Amino acid sequence: RKEVEQDPGPFNVPEGATVAFNCTYSNSASQSFFWYRQDCRKEPKLLMSVYSSGNEDGRFTAQLNRASQYISLLIRDSKLSDSATYLCVVNRDSGNTPLVFGKGTRLSVIA
Amino acid sequence: DTGVSQDPRHKITKRGQNVTFRCDPISEHNRLYWYRQTLGQGPEFLTYFQNEAQLEKSRLLSDRFSAERPKGSFSTLEIQRTEQGDSAMYLCASSQTGRYGYTFGSGTRLTVV
DSSP states (O other): OOSEEEOOOOEEEETTOOEEEEEEESOTTOOOEEEEEEOTTSOEEEEEEOOTTOEEETTEEEEEETTTTEEEEEEOSOOGGGOEEEEEEEESSSSSOOEEEOOOEEEEEEO | OOSOEEEOSEEEEOTTOOEEEEEEOOTTOOEEEEEEEOTTSOOEEEEEEETTEEEEEOTTSOTTEEEEOTTSSOEEEEESSOOGGGOEEEEEEEESSSTTOOEEOOOEEEEEO
């Protein structure tokens, strides 16, 4: 089983739609969880951290289910500018271990 | 600019040549990471430093690869005897503790011909 698995997509959605991305991770000892956004031929940029209680930042909501080792990202009211690849990121093990990136899920928001 | 800087942005080299990339992290960050990314894949961990100490190297980092961070500030990644399979984006990132995510540089895109 891969350390971090994501549906690669692409997800093609109209403007204004709600879209959800899912991710699973293999190591139950992982403690840090993030979503990164990566535009074509650019570096990844931190979108948001993911906490056990769930967290929201504007149109973006992230949730973590430790029992199922599952992370999600919900984008409401999609904008054209949301088109990008979304990377699910988990630290490899407990403690301050390096981050492991999923392959990413590509989102295209269409006018 | 207080972000992570990488140089060069692009490098085209002939197979068998040596190349060296530089990364300048955010000044107050004590951790520095190197990742490699190929098309359609997420970034893959190569190595990381805490201050000047190299704490871990991935199995991906063959003996042709070496990284240094001599004074705990900037870092270099050298690839000797480049192969076509080394063609990728090499990303550098830094963090203060690692627990709050990393800040990436713009990357160095290497093409081996």
